[in-house]
Amino acid sequence: MDDLRDVDEPVDESELAIEGALRPSSLAEFVGQQKVRGQLQLLLDAARLQQRPADHILLSGPPGLGKTTLAMIVAHESERPLRLSSGPAIQHAGDLAALLSSLTPGEVLFIDEIHRMARSAEEMLYLAMEDFRIDIMVGKGAGATSIPLDLAPFTLVGATTRSGLLPNPLRDRFGFTAHLEYYEPFELERVIERSAARLGVEMPPAARAEIARRSRGTPRIANRLLRRVRDYALVHGDGDAADEAIVDAALDLYDVDALGLDRLDRAVLDAVVRRFRGGPVGLGTLSVAVGEESDTIESVVEPYLVRIGFLGRTPRGRVATPEAYGHLGVPHDNSVLGFDDL
Structure with missing residues (x-):
């Protein structure tokens, strides 16, 4: 099936273009995250009044909640250019040095997945963020010398899905x-x-509510489901209108159930419930049972199943809850579940 979640796979350029067109361009247009929006607005207003670059900003949280969009808004509302990069692309101190030395005064540098930067680059970033300066080592061994290089003042916006992996000094x-x-x-x-308004899709409130209910609390997923509903309406419906029946038919076609669970989610639950009698079962064993990488299960599937109360993580492994049994329509026996370890 078409994966409607967030995994580390190449995305079609047309999909990226559509996602970009749906992004809000200001904090006033940005929906949700009310407290963060207010804090960012104060930060940007203060920087504007003092005619200086805004302080460095770290945005953390699960994928798809708007970290990249907020970085773009910071640059837009600061009336500064934006430079995009990512942690995996910065694997040497030289990569970071070349990036930083090319920034213009006040430019906003966005580094996605900043926790995946190389350690040597992280250490160089400390000095750059604090003093807008880096030290470049020339030569090797006893004859090596350090040459200081001044940088133009900039604002770093870092995004991470795993803030615990960031070193404290950074x-x-x-x-x-x-x-x-x-x-x-x-x-x-x-x-x-x-x-929907930007895509030219007419959609009643009930249809919007149904997509929202299946979107796992994530705007990126909501927009992707909306695009699949639009496609279904174009092929099987009235073209530019999607009611609740169209939404149900489209999402059923893509194996997205009433709670937003897809084929892989249900495969994981089914394995824990039926094959391992509710658990506990280790992540490696579960990975083999469903034929999926353990990293994908741990980072993509588990967080949502734990959040909705279908799966528990114990010292002995993963266990299914009574709610998971109910969702699958399987009778359960509490005696086989490892709830004492939850």
């Missing part, structure tokens, strides 16, 4: 740290309403 150099939370259904309905 985290402490950010002037503002924000954690983005999952969205409530009514907030996702507003996201879908705005996106």
Whole structure:
């Protein structure tokens, strides 16, 4: 099936173009994350009044909640250019040095998945963030010398899905740290309403609510589901209109059930419930049972199943809850579940 979640796979350029068109361009247009929006607005207003670059910003939280969009908004509202990079692309101190030395005064540098930078680059970034300076080593061994290089003042916006992997010295150099939370259904309905208008799709409130309910609290998933519903309406419906029946038919075709679970989610639950009698079962064993990488199960599938109360993580492994049995329609016996370890 078409994967409608967030995994590390190449994305079609047309999909990226559509996602870009749906992004809000200002904090006023940004839906949800009300507290973070207010904090960012204060930060940017203060920097504007003092005619200086904004403090460095760290955005953490699960994928798809708007970290990249907020970085773009910071640059737009600061009226500064934006430079995009990512942690995996910065694997040597020289990569970072070349990037930093090319920045113009006040430019906003966005580094996605900043926790995946090389350690040598992280150490160079400490000095750059604090003093807008880097030291470049020339030569090797006893004859090596350090040449200081002044940098143009800039604002670093770092994004991470795993803030615990960031070293404390790097985290402490950010002037503002924000954690983005999952969205409530009514907030996702507003996201879908705005996106549907931009895509030219007529959609009643009940249809928007149904997509929101299956979007796992994530705007990116909501927008992707909306695009699949639009495609279904174009092929099987009235073209530019999608009611609740169209939404149900489209999402059923893509194996997205009433709670937003897809084929892989249900495969994991089914393995824990039926093959391992509710658990506990280790991650490696579960990975083999469903034929999927353990990293994908741990980072993509488990967080949502744990959040909705279908799966528990214990010292002995993963266990299914009574709610998971109920969702699969399987009778359960509490005696086989490892609830004492939860």
